[in-house]
Amino acid sequence: LADLEAETGAKAVLNTEAAEGADLVIVSIPQKNVVDLPAGILAGAAVGAPVIETNNYYPQQRDGLIAAIEDGQVESEWVQDHLGVPVFKAFNGIWWKHLLEKGLPEGSSGRIAIPIAGDDALQKQVVFDLINQLGFDPVDAGTVEDSWRQQPGTPFYGKEFDREATLKALAQATRERTDEWRAAAQ
Numbered sequence: 370l371a372d373l374e375a376e377t378g379a380k381a382v383l384n385t386e387a388a389e390g391a392d393l394v395i396v397s398i399p400q401k402n403v404v405d406l407p408a409g410i411l412a413g414a415a416v417g418a419p420v421i422e423t424n425n426y427y428p429q430q431r432d433g434l435i436a437a438i439e440d441g442q443v444e445s446e447w448v449q450d451h452l453g454v455p456v457f458k459a460f461n462g463i464w465w466k467h468l469l470e471k472g473l474p475e476g477s478s479g480r481i482a483i484p485i486a487g488d489d490a491l492q493k494q495v496v497f498d499l500i501n502q503l504g505f506d507p508v509d510a511g512t513v514e515d516s517w518r519q520q521p522g523t524p525f526y527g528k529e530f531d532r533e534a535t536l537k538a539l540a541q542a543t544r545e546r547t548d549e550w551r552a553a554a555q
Contacts, residue, residue, distance in 0.1 A: 376469075377469070384406065384407065384410060385407055385410060386413075387410070388410060388411045388412070388413045388414040388418075389413040389414075390413065390414070390415060391413070391414045391415060391418055392414075392415050392418050392495075393418055393419050393420075393421070393495060393496075393499065394411060394414050394418055394419070394420045394421070395420075395421045395422075395423060395460070396420060396421070396422045396423070396424070396448070396452065396456070397422075397423040397424070397460070398424065399424070399427075399431055399432060400424045400425065400426045400427070400431075400432045400435065400438075400444065400448075401431065401432040401433060401435065403424065403447075403448050403451045403452070404451055406451070406452070408453075409453075410452075411452060411453075411454050417491075417492065418492075419457055419487070419489075419492040419493070419495050419496050420452065420454050420455065420456045420457065421456065421457045421458075421459050421460065421496060422445060422448045422449075422452075422456045422457070422458060422461075423458075423459065423460040423461045424444065424445075424448055424461065425444070425461050425520065425521050425526075426438055426444045426520070426521070426550075427521065428550070428551060428552035429549070429551075429552065433552065434552035435447065435552070439551065439552050441544075443513065443514055443516055443517050444458075444516065444517065444520055445458040445486065445513045445516040445517075446513055446514065446516075449513060455487065455488055455489060455492075455513070456487065456513060457485055457486065457487030457492065457493060457496050457513075458484075458485070458486040458487065458510070458513065458516035458519060459483055459484065459485045459486075459487075459496055459500065460483060461519060461520070461526075462483075462484070462519055462525055462526045462527055462528070463481065463483060463505075463529070467481070467529070468503060468505075471504070471505075471529070472503050472504015472505055473504050473505075474504065475501060479531065480504070480505060480506050480531060480532075481505050481506070481529045481530070481531065482505065482506040482507070482508045482530055482531055482532045482534075482535035483500050483505045483506070483507060483508065483535075484507075484508045484509075484510035484518075484519050484525065484535055484539060485497060485500065485507055485508065485509060485510055486510040486511050486512060486513055486515050486516035486518070486519065487512065487513055487516075488512050488513055493509070497509075506531065506532045506535075508532055508535050508536060508539075510539055517542070517544055518539045518542040519539065519542075520550075521550055522546060522547050522549060522550040523538070523539075523542040523543075524537075524538035524539075524541045524542055525538035525539055525542065
């Protein structure tokens with residue numbers, strides 16, 4: 370982890386220490402491992418600290434079958450249920466290295482947009498501000514219930530769209546999960 374620490378400026382700690390005193394928490398682990406996080410892992414975060422989850426459900430490639438998601442529960446709602454705190458879906462459609470390399474000053478042409486789905490308006494503004502500070506255009510993608518619009522298999526996922534194209538892609542998304550994004554092709 371030392372190389373990653375040096376490259377990103379992040380500090381590696383035990384998962385039980387990760388949220389201590391944090392003003393904002395990002396949970397970025399394989400979807401299947403959310404259930405393995407210790408109960409109360411986020412209890413040490415500052416009161417009102419937004420929790421961003423960047424997870425993507427890859428049933429065939431990595432995560433196996435998660436019955437609740439296969440039965441229609443929105444992936445971010447599933448994460449929220451397991452963490453026991455409200456979450457915001459963001460950063461799940463951009464490659465992590467691009468967060469370091471592709472940010473541009475506010476107002477720049479070609480600035481990549483990052484959608485944010487979540488329920489609390491005040492906390493959402495904190496997430497908007499973070500995304501803007503990183504050099505990307507924040508786009509309101511609705512509530513946690515709407516976060517399916519930015520999941521794998523949707524027109525937005527894995528693309529580097531500007532604000533207008535992101536809004537269009539989110540609007541074009543459908544809830545139907547293609548065979549590629551189900552635990553078992555049907």
